[in-house]
Amino acid sequence: MPLSEHEQRLLDQIERALYAEDPKFASTVRGAKLRKPSRRRRIQGIALFAVGVALLVTGVMLPKLAGIPVVSVVGFLLMFFGVLLTVTTLRRGDQGAEEPDEEGSRPSSRSSFSQKMEERFRRRLEDE
Template sequence: MPLSDHEQRMLDQIESALYAEDPKFASSVRGGNLRAPSARRRLQGAVVFIVGLALLICGVAFRATQISGFPVLSVIGFILMFGGVVYAITGPRVAGGRDGAAPEPSSNQQKRAKGGNSFSSRMEERFRRRFEE
């Protein structure tokens, strides 16, 4: 369900105030978006999966690869299989720009953030106004 215009404006104000008060925290919370995996990444993940499957089968088939009856090679193969699938289906994280920095808030958001008192005092004032009515 999309946000109303009023809710979107309030969310923009909160975001810009967060950037104004603590830009380091805001950029760390913002994180990045996951991109779709490329064909090369899928192929690499499939190859790692196949190698892991081969290790899993070899670990079960050959007694020489077991330590005290524990199939160590099979466990390594399973971990490789799991890692290959995860690598193949996820894309790399992308921050806001090409340089890896988080995007700066728009000029409109910066104007709102610089306007007068702090974010917390504005939020407190809004809270008081809601309950006084």
């Protein structure tokens, strides 16, 4: 359903205010390019973990060099870094999400501009 002219103007106004208030955040929210490397890094981390498991199992079957299972150790390290890469990528994706505070109504990290806009919107809904 398309927006009315009034809604479109309000949306444009909100967007301009957001760019003026916090241009770095606005460019982060606007660009979908930042999501794709995150997905790519998750896949790389999972693949690294799988290769690490394969090397770990292969190292158990191969003879040890000087009493040290070198292939198994390398496999374990690859598994570790794969999991680390995947988990840190997941956490970075979750940082942008706002959590509601104790009241459950408003996120605690909202700016004064967004609070004003929300309050205006509520008043308009109540008037109708």
